[in-house]
Amino acid sequence: MDDNELYPIGDVARRTGLSVSAIRFYADAGIVAPAARTGARYRLYDVQAIARLEFVRTLRELGASLEDIRQLLAGETTLRDLAAAHLALVERQALRLRARRAVLRTIVKQHTPAEQVSLMHKLVSMSDDDRDRLIDEFWYEISDGLDVHPAFVDRLRSMRPNLPAEPTTEQLEAWIELADLVQDDAFRHSVREYLHDTYSTAQGRLMTTPPVPDSIEKGATIMRDAQAAYQAGLPADSPQAQDIARRYVASLVELTGRQDTTEFRRQVAANLLVAKDLHRQALQRRAAHIAARFTDTHGRYLSLVATINGATREDNVSVPVPYEWMATALNAPGCRSEPSTGLHP
Template identity: 40%
Template sequence: MDDETLFPIGALAERTGLTVKTIRFYADKGIVPPTSHSPAGYRLYDIDALARLELVRTLRELDIDLPTVRRVLARETSLAEVAVAHAAALDAQIRVLRLRRAVLRAVANRESKPQEMDLMHKLVNLTQAERHRYIHDFIDDTFGGADANPAMVELLRTSMPDLPEEPTAEQVEAWMELVQLVQDNDFRAAVRRMAEYQERQRADGDSTGLHHDLTEAVRAEVGRALAAGMAPDAVEAAAVVNTLTARYAETFGRPDDADLRRWIVERLEVANDARVTRYWQLVSTINNWPPMPDLAPIFAWFGRALKTRPRVY
């Protein structure tokens, strides 16, 4: 081989950007041995060795371990196979780093103490099934002992909060708050009372479902009244009440009378818990659903208007 095609180790270091010490290390490990030696015993490398060293440098910069580098150079495994495997490993590392970033930002936003930060980190690192267990336990404890509205139980079980693999700080905060909420004994007792109320209604013959259309009608009618600045005890509120009680009478097959209005007030008082609204708002945030409107002012206005006008006008 012509000496002009061979590089001493110093020239090779300049060409590759590697240190002389590193090139010697790769030679001693048999990864890129010298092509030959000079009469004085100095290591010499040809163009092929130069190319192999540049490949080694690139693979090491990509954090490929030395045993894998050796297999690639020996053609025991293909570069494509290594790239696929390493890219998958990097994807996993990126997900972990983004999750840690979200937790740290949530900790900063909440000004969390070390105990809360530790709990938050553990909660977001649970599997999806483990996270769902918190919600299923809550449903079992509140609805499990009552013959409540099956449509409501089904809605709760099918509307699980699914924390994404790369959550935002807001989603991490929402998940933390949701876990605290469903473990709150006062909230559980309130929801249990709702389940028991539904059981009594079913015993009285109410086998109807969730009535999203009825809720939307209340939201629309009362929303317009609130936007117009109408007080619930104003004379004009009678028309709003009459429109809505007629819808309730039709939906539940009951007379539109004073008893119906007292019954609607009771339903509103049982259901209108700000924590229930907060539950669904948190689930919506975690699942990246559209924001859920706060219906508490709507139901409060409607309930007061019903109490002001116990009869049909």
């Protein structure tokens, strides 16, 4: 294009993708004036005017108003400020669209009755305070009368959803399901019944008394480290494996009050092999009535909370416990009772 040449409005329309009427409108609105006129009807545009028209078209497609564009071209605002304002608007619209998509996908998946649609839309539109209040009400009812140490009740109540400011559709769908479940009388009853039956026995109450839950969680963390090491192919007699084994024994010593001796470690190793056999037998029996009860009650709650809080599918994949690998590490000659140094990452 020649910087000095003037182009009729038809050529400008073809170059910019705007209609002739739109170009005339922008001229009459004082947005982009023609470089010259020939008579009352004919307008001519130079290269600079064509570039401004293309810019105006882009801004309009991005949602800018005529007043926004007029202020920008007049130097009353900056492109950066205009973009920032419209970015915030687009992000709010994106959040609303994700919420709508979550509701619609849930309706399609669950064949939702018409009377529940407004409820689902309300659930995804809840504030943080509203969500906290809903979960608080659920746990107050579920834990009422639960004969366990108060710290364990606090631990149960702390396992709650934290929907991020910009949730994914999967997280919104999980929140819709969870919010619906915690308000359902049948689900509340089943979770309450499961927890009361599980922890109402003497052994169950013992499992809720500090420091037992902390020690169990510590042991679970160590076992996850063992799973990762086993999956990575580390030999059971490697220094890293023996360090994990020593940490596991230390957690059991803390839990049971026993002395860390060679005999104790051998007993732990033997118990791991027994646990392996029991686990295999349980899988063979499937223990469906036990597993299903947890999965349908407290387990379902925890699974949905994990999804809402951003746990990946890989986080939820069950990795086999390396019982035999741990037992071999405990029986290795280098597995001393005192921890070695320099082995932790």
